[in-house]
Amino acid sequence: MKKIAKKVDYLLRRWVEEHRQQRLSAKNNRVEVDFLHVMLSVIDDGQFSGRDPDTVIKATCLNLILASYDTTAITLTWALSLLLNNRHALKKSQAGMEIHVGKHRQVDGSDIKNLVYLQAIVKETLRLYPPGPLSVPHEAIEDCTVAGFHIQAGTRLLVNLWKLHRDPRV
Numbered sequence: 089m090k091k092i093a094k095k096v097d098y099l100l101r102r103w104v105e106e107h108r109q110q111r112l113s114a115k116n117n118r119v120e121v122d123f124l125h126v127m128l129s130v131i132d133d134g135q136f137s138g139r140d141p142d143t144v145i146k147a148t149c150l151n152l153i154l155a156s157y158d159t160t161a162i163t164l165t166w167a168l169s170l171l172l173n174n175r176h177a178l179k180k181s182q183a184g185m186e187i188h189v190g191k192h193r194q195v196d197g198s199d200i201k202n203l204v205y206l207q208a209i210v211k212e213t214l215r216l217y218p219p220g221p222l223s224v225p226h227e228a229i230e231d232c233t234v235a236g237f238h239i240q241a242g243t244r245l246l247v248n249l250w251k252l253h254r255d256p257r258v
């Protein structure tokens with residue numbers, strides 16, 4: 089894990105360096121072609137008061153990659169697996185595709201609004217197999233009351249989304 093962490097850090101450091109270089113060679117210094125450029129702009133504008141901007145940039149990139157890649161890959165794997173085990177839903181979804189997309193082009197983001205059954209499949213997949221079944225831990229920053237219960241500052245909370253998703257009362 090430590091070895092991989094070093095490699096990932098090296099990769100992220102190179103991204104930051106490359107982007108800094110691009111900004112230096114750009115005439116007005118304000119290239120904002122991607123997220124990393126935007127973060128560097130925020131730092132150059134003095135809107136960031138932390139001591140170690142590079143670590144914040146690297147951590148933010150890593151956070152986004154981990155939070156986005158794993159969740160999406162897991163959800164898609166479950167969706168396909170559920171469909172392959174449910175022929176009726178698979179056929180119905182294919183029929184919807186044929187009506188709204190046809191067989192001569194690929195599905196496009198703008199088609200999604202018309203693919204209501206496909207939307208339901210994704211929602212049902214997320215309900216049955218949420219990629220973060222316990223969400224992420226939360227901590228109360230101050231004393232508060234939730235549903236009549238007194239919660240002390242510092243209390244850590246893990247919400248069992250998986251269980252809630254399968255509770256007919258919810």
Ligand code: HEM
Binds near residue numbers: 156157160218219224
């Ligand atoms: C199937 C897809 C996804 C699911 C199920 C999912 C689920 C979640 C959940 C449950 C949380 C915790 C929310 C809370 O505090 O209660 C979260 C936070 C977060 N997600 Fe996702 N996520 C998904 C995709 C993505 C993608 C694509 C990105 C980025 C491109 C992303 C970035 C983040 C980030 C940065 C946070 C932390 C937000 C914060 O605390 O400020 N997620 N996600």
